Amino acid sequence: MAHRSQKNIITSLKSARIDFGLTQQQLAKKTGVPRTTISKIEAGFRNTTVNTILDLAKAVNLDLRLVKQEVLRKTKNMERGFTTLNNVYIDSAAILSNYNFFKNKFKNKDIWPVLKANAYGHGIEPITTILSKVKPTFMVVDSYYEALQIWKISPNQQILLIGALSPHNYPNINFTKISLTVFDISSLKYLGKLNKEVRIHLKVNTGFNRQGIKLDQIEKFCIELKKYPQVKLEGLMSHLANADEPDDKFTKSQEKEFDQVIKLITSHGLKPKHIHLSATAGSFTANDSSSNAIRLGIGLYGYNPLPHNHAQYNKIKIRPALTIASSITNIINIKKGDQVSYNGTYKASKDMKVGVLPLGYFEVFDRKLSNQGVVKFKDTTCPIIGNICMNMTTFDLKNLKAQLYDTVKVISTNPADKNSIYQIAKMTETIPYEVLTRINQNIRRNII
Numbered sequence: 297m298a299h300r301s302q303k304n305i306i307t308s309l310k311s312a313r314i315d316f317g318l319t320q321q322q323l324a325k326k327t328g329v330p331r332t333t334i335s336k337i338e339a340g341f342r343n344t345t346v347n348t349i350l351d352l353a354k355a356v357n358l359d360l361r362l363v364k365q366e367v368l369r370k371t372k373n374m375e376r377g378f379t380t381l382n383n384v385y386i387d388s389a390a391i392l393s394n395y396n397f398f399k400n401k402f403k404n405k406d407i408w409p410v411l412k413a414n415a416y417g418h419g420i421e422p423i424t425t426i427l428s429k430v431k432p433t434f435m436v437v438d439s440y441y442e443a444l445q446i447w448k449i450s451p452n453q454q455i456l457l458i459g460a461l462s463p464h465n466y467p468n469i470n471f472t473k474i475s476l477t478v479f480d481i482s483s484l485k486y487l488g489k490l491n492k493e494v495r496i497h498l499k500v501n502t503g504f505n506r507q508g509i510k511l512d513q514i515e516k517f518c519i520e521l522k523k524y525p526q527v528k529l530e531g532l533m534s535h536l537a538n539a540d541e542p543d544d545k546f547t548k549s550q551e552k553e554f555d556q557v558i559k560l561i562t563s564h565g566l567k568p569k570h571i572h573l574s575a576t577a578g579s580f581t582a583n584d585s586s587s588n589a590i591r592l593g594i595g596l597y598g599y600n601p602l603p604h605n606h607a608q609y610n611k612i613k614i615r616p617a618l619t620i621a622s623s624i625t626n627i628i629n630i631k632k633g634d635q636v637s638y639n640g641t642y643k644a645s646k647d648m649k650v651g652v653l654p655l656g657y658f659e660v661f662d663r664k665l666s667n668q669g670v671v672k673f674k675d676t677t678c679p680i681i682g683n684i685c686m687n688m689t690t691f692d693l694k695n696l697k698a699q700l701y702d703t704v705k706v707i708s709t710n711p712a713d714k715n716s717i718y719q720i721a722k723m724t725e726t727i728p729y730e731v732l733t734r735i736n737q738n739i740r741r742n743i744i
């Protein structure tokens with residue numbers, strides 16, 4: 297049958313079916329392809345085998361050669377676009393449950409999720425997508441680039457930028473959706489000269505000695521601020537240095553100084569709407585009576601920043617949300633005495649089976665995990681053997697039945713597992729923050 301629009305036929309079987317005078321039901325009967333499958337194919341070729349499409353195309357007298365070409369092209373594109381050997385999975389229920397835990401625990405405070413450092417390695421886009429349900433007052437980022445990523449998903453989200461920013465960029469910033477943190481009087485002067493309404497949060501150095509204006513400069517800051525009516529002091533903040541320690545002496549001294557600053561600011565007739573001091577640890581360990589918001593970082597992602605022996609440790613009821621899965625891309629049988637990977641740091645003590653994963657220190661594993669870390673295959677813990685490479689890792693497949701492209705769990709959400717973020721941090725002598733934020737951005741993030 298000659299067809300009036302060959303192009304249409306190739307890109308959509310629907311038009312061909314209609315031209316052929318068949319309902320979906322009739323075409324289903326004619327081909328044996330279920331009607332629901334036809335309906336899915338007509339909505340776009342996803343999740344459909346080429347043969348099914350060809351059966352349908354044949355039934356409506358399409359040019360099979362062209363259809364085949366087109367379908368294969370689409371399928372190939374889909375495969376290229378949709379299949380990755382390494383995957384990060386983010387459990388949206390865990391993120392929301394962690395967020396709500398803090399929200400319910402601190403009812404008189406606003407909870408602002410911190411999405412800096414690629415949302416602690418989880419991915420800014422998936423975390424923004426998940427949090428779009430709870431509509432936080434602010435999402436907190438370190439850089440303007442991170443704000444742009446958030447706006448791709450939630451274009452109207454208000455952002456608090458807490459990192460340093462070159463004043464040269466001020467003219468290019470969309471100040472209607474962002475509040476800047478000001479750490480010094482010179483940035484205030486730059487902002488004041490823009491002649492635009494700008495909202496700022498003043499960061500006070502109460503003893504961290506990294507960023508912020510000290511108590512003895514506050515007076516000067518207030519006087520300067522009054523020169524620029526377009527610069528609105530929306531927030532006042534500081535950051536605690538030792539909030540995760542059982543001894544709270546230093547936290548108390550920081551709080552005392554912060555309260556002095558609040559008094560001083562108030563005496564100048566300034567009334568910042570948002571006062572915030574604590575991050576995850578401080579929310580449980582500081583008095584925090586003057587503030588009305590918490591900048592929630594690590595706790596949002598389900599990691600407890602307090603040491604086990606801290607009196608508050610068990611009160612933080614959260615769970616990790618991030619899993620990483622990889623795929624076996626090679627299986628090698630080696631003999632007793634054979635070496636594995638660079639420099640032969642592993643020598644087989646018996647004949648054995650080695651699995652290869654397509655990720656290494658570029659993607660996720662600290663090289664210190666060579667001959668130390670583990671992965672999980674079919675619920676069995678399998679040691680990483682030999683030196684971790686840039687993009688590959690070798691592990692002991694034990695006597696497990698394995699096939700190419702079988703899934704291997706690289707990072708577990710269970711804190712007790714040897715391949716959890718907590719245990720990896722311990723083995724590599726660092727903190728969960730560092731392990732998380734080093735997870736390469738290139739690995740696809742999937743929300744589950």
Ligand SMILES: Cc1ncc(COP(=O)(O)O)c(C=O)c1O
Pocket residue numbers: 410458535574575576577591592593594595601
């Ligand atoms: C200023 C500031 N606020 C909040 C946070 C979030 O801290 P946490 O992840 O411990 O909740 C950080 C983290 O580095 C920070 O620098």
